[in-house]
Amino acid sequence: MIYAVVLSIIVAVLLGTAVLRSLTVKNQADFLVAGRKLTWPVLVFTLLSSWIGAGSLFAGGENAYRNGFSALWQPAGGWVGLVLIAVIAGRARRFAQFTVPDLLETRYNTGARVLATIAIVISYTMITSYQFKGGGDILHLIFPSLDQKTGMYIIAAFVITFTALAGMASVAYLDLIIGLLVTVITLISLPLLLARTGGWEAVHQALPADRFTAFGPLGWVHCLGYLLPTMLLLLGNQSMYQKFFSARSERDARIAVFGWIGGTLVLETVIITIAVLGSATLKTDHPREIIPLTARMRLPELVGAILLGGVFAKVISTANNYLFSPASNLIHDVYKRFIDPQASERRTLVVSRVLVIALGAFALLQAAYFESVLKAALYAYTVYGAAVTPSVMAVFFWKRANKAGAVSSIVLGTVITVVWNILDIRRLDAVYPALGVSVLALIVVSLATAPPTRANLEPFEK
Numbered sequence: 001m002i003y004a005v006v007l008s009i010i011v012a013v014l015l016g017t018a019v020l021r022s023l024t025v026k027n028q029a030d031f032l033v034a035g036r037k038l039t040w041p042v043l044v045f046t047l048l049s050s051w052i053g054a055g056s057l058f059a060g061g062e063n064a065y066r067n068g069f070s071a072l073w074q075p076a077g078g079w080v081g082l083v084l085i086a087v088i089a090g091r092a093r094r095f096a097q098f099t100v101p102d103l104l105e106t107r108y109n110t111g112a113r114v115l116a117t118i119a120i121v122i123s124y125t126m127i128t129s130y131q132f133k134g135g136g137d138i139l140h141l142i143f144p145s146l147d148q149k150t151g152m153y154i155i156a157a158f159v160i161t162f163t164a165l166a167g168m169a170s171v172a173y174l175d176l177i178i179g180l181l182v183t184v185i186t187l188i189s190l191p192l193l194l195a196r197t198g199g200w201e202a203v204h205q206a207l208p209a210d211r212f213t214a215f216g217p218l219g220w221v222h223c224l225g226y227l228l229p230t231m232l233l234l235l236g237n238q239s240m241y242q243k244f245f246s247a248r249s250e251r252d253a254r255i256a257v258f259g260w261i262g263g264t265l266v267l268e269t270v271i272i273t274i275a276v277l278g279s280a281t282l283k284t285d286h287p288r289e290i291i292p293l294t295a296r297m298r299l300p301e302l303v304g305a306i307l308l309g310g311v312f313a314k315v316i317s318t319a320n321n322y323l324f325s326p327a328s329n330l331i332h333d334v335y336k337r338f339i340d341p342q343a344s345e346r347r348t349l350v351v352s353r354v355l356v357i358a359l360g361a362f363a364l365l366q367a368a369y370f371e372s373v374l375k376a377a378l379y380a381y382t383v384y385g386a387a388v389t390p391s392v393m394a395v396f397f398w399k400r401a402n403k404a405g406a407v408s409s410i411v412l413g414t415v416i417t418v419v420w421n422i423l424d425i426r427r428l429d430a431v432y433p434a435l436g437v438s439v440l441a442l443i444v445v446s447l448a449t450a451p452p453t454r455a456n457l458e459p460f461e462k
Helices: 002-022 028-036 040-051 054-095 100-107 110-142 148-166 168-197 199-206 220-235 238-246 250-279 287-297 301-339 345-366 373-387 389-397 403-422 431-448 454-460
Strands: none
Touching: 002 110, 002 148, 002 168, 002 301, 040 168, 040 250, 040 301, 054 110, 054 220, 054 250, 054 287, 054 301, 054 373, 100 110, 100 301, 100 389, 100 454, 110 148, 110 287, 110 301, 110 345, 110 373, 110 403, 148 301, 148 345, 168 199, 168 250, 168 301, 220 373, 220 389, 220 431, 250 287, 287 301, 301 345, 373 389, 373 403, 373 431, 389 403, 389 431, 403 431
16 A cells, blocks of 8 residues: 555656646747756756666666676766766757757758657667556556556556656656655665665575676676667767756756766666665566565565655656657757748647657557567667767767768668667677777768868867
């Protein structure tokens, strides 16, 4: 009963916040970048909440259940990426547009904008899809009579409604509440869980020795195969850049990154540790459920209910972010750019909300394809990271990159990742060929063709 009560309270708070923030949405800037009014404390938690979702809680939990602490290589990719992000956050806010394809068109050409939009839609709707799946799992744990598929449909309807209501204004302030809740409850849960498991000695006795080594049962090649996609997704993350564009100032954007670094390092380490501790005493045919299952079965009832509610809220938060981003792309980078450039603010908002609903339905269809959340996460991260990130990084770090190189890189990174997964090639992670060819194409084609014009470079210079 307490699990249902806690979940109901969390849902009511989230819904109330979304409705209140929806009343502030008057135009496209309000919907896409929250009127560019977000302060750094709000930015810290919206960045933290959008990054740590089902990919960390379900894919990371599944990885930790199977491989122990070597699962930390997956979030470590984000930690590496954040070092570079600290350098470019202020410059990204200075550019102050709406989407990553805005960056790419200004620096390269229209083709780069359109191709990046396609890659973002493929990747981000997949990420949204496994948030739906994870949310369905949680509802099934709380209400056993509700099957996971029905729970997934309920979560999808909930997320689509939230996102369509207020766009970035809703996303950012929901994330503030959720980020605070999850940070506090995970830090409380970890020592309680360790005590109830019997301490570290009992955990070591219950698990194979390789669960505590650097590379675990995986080996360094597979561990690097987890690190690279995560790092690449973060470096080019559309949702992240959109939040930088939403910042009140360059200073707020820069400060937020340092808060994000600390929060991510602590929170993701705690999440993996909780999953490893849970795996010492619980066995499941669905490893992706190990963290919510641990909350349900191994913690004091009230703490477990709040942790389970926090995991549920994280899923909602991340699904909001990754559903909102491709909708932003389609409205700003396709509809307003090519279909109806003169559309009124009212009409643009209506179309934005219709696109959120359509993309949510598409994500729901994809949720049936991948059973493993870990596999789905790596696929989505690689599509985006190999296709979009190299060209985005070149915007800030390589002046010689040009439109021909960027277009070649985006096309080849996308195609190789998709084909690799369709053919189900398992001997080598898709990130290696996709990233290698994408970066090589960017460099070789750029050097073999005319350099970018002065007009392409000026918007990004200090």
